[in-house]
Amino acid sequence: MNIIVCLKQTFDTEERIVLEDGVIKEEGVRYVINPYDEYAVEEGIRLKEEHGGEVVVISVGPSRTEEALRTALAMGADEAILADDPELFGDEYTIARVLAAIIQQREYDIILAGNQAVDDGSGQVAVRLAEELGIPHISTLTKLVVEGDRVTGYRDAEGNEEHVEGKLPILVTAQQGLNDPRYPSLIGIRRAGKKPLSHVTRADLGLSRDDIRPRTQVVKTFLPAAKQAGRILSGDLDAQVNELITALRTVEKVID
């Protein structure tokens, strides 16, 4: 089975966001594989372990992304491709087109990705990619079963779990709960250094600037107003509860 996993490198979720001249400061930040993409990597490796084949991990991002790809290789992926040519960066439209251009050069049965990234959180790229490739997709999966060319996914749909069926080739996106990603073993880390990691440029993909022109533009980045800590209630517990209920009813008007 030819398995492709798309991943993005993101800030660790415990990082605070600091702005410098209106731009998010990246210095000294700890990076990780976007947690949702990490589920996709794990699921891809499990599919390989069950069905045989190869796992190729692909990312569009700056050269620091190599570290995230090496981690995926250490987990058990076989090959990595990094589009780190800045001319390939842009918005969700751009990234989906770049990923499609890379993937169209290869054979694939299943493509996995996170359902969103924990930084931009737009949840567009994977779905756009499926559209661009002209294949079906099932999103936000908490369970995936592949038997022959039949794919069953349990989709998290706002409190409902939809059991959805489709056929290979297909793209699926991972939701939390899909699996418990493994830590790379020492031997895995050693092997990862020898696995192929290639870089692609805009020229390699035969894309013109116009082909991947971003449709959207961020005009401003800002931090929310710091939330003021409120009051710790005091007195005996019954008095605290009374005060709370009264405040929620009459001051905040959030219960009636």
Add this chain to the structure above:
Amino acid sequence: MAKKVLVAADVRAGKLRKVTYEMLAAAGRVAEGGPIAVAILGHRVENLAAGLGDFGADTVYVADAPQLQEYTPAAYRKVLLEVVRGFTPDVILFAHSAVGRDLAPMVAMRMGAGQVSDAVDVAMEGGQIVFTRPIYAGKAFTKVVVREGVTVATLRPNNLEAASGGQGKSGTIQKVDVQLEPADLSTTVREIVQKTTGGVDLAEARIIVSGGRGVKSADGFKPLYELAEALGGAVGASRGACDAGYCDYALQIGQTGKVVTPDLYIACGISGAIQHLAGMSNAKVIVAINKDPEAPIFQVADYGIVGDLFEVVPKITAAVRQLKGQSV
């Protein structure tokens, strides 16, 4: 400049969700006098179209077919693009919901259009539609514009004021001829299992009672469910509680998990890790209950009670029940 705006209605369990009216309000802001249409897709949804003129719709497209009973991406995309061909909108608004967040990028990609996801606000600034959206789950925000072509956006529920009635638009109902082929049903929904209790969905819940590691066990969530039920709210959880196996990941709130903006968020036994705060700190009112007075959750809480949640929560439940005249 007047623009044509299409609102993709968000339907759940045979009803229009409130976010549909929020999208109509957004449509009113950006249309600048242009026509507003609503698209309703589903099965036995014709009755939902009536009265939308009062909320600002000039036209209501209704696509009613058995194959649209459940959301499947390819079929919904095809039908919605059919509506787009007829109405030729400049702006298409979706809900940032299970359906909208999946359908919008498909439609946008087919149209070669840019999309702004998960917008919490929209305004006209200097003749441009400017969307405000959270990044890093609300640790920061961006203002985003679509530079060319059709503008597609998904709106986060519970953030914009819903459209008010009495607008007196015609709301002319137009049926969409649904023609689906086997290729349009490339995925099928075999079964739907309901996982949340009481059917109150976290994303739309006005009140959320949420538990963390301090809840100590799956059983420990029982008093939280009782409080949520008394308040008519939903139950959520922190990553700690989910990782510990006390509850399903579907309940997780945080930067990984769901981002929620209820009117009232009651955090029980949650310490307040940065990644959890990112998912809930934009709630209007936050109440924290924790044994540890130093817990970071108190830094974002409007009201804090330092104490054992197993003592505090049942007392609040009792007080709420008394207030609402509910029997125990």
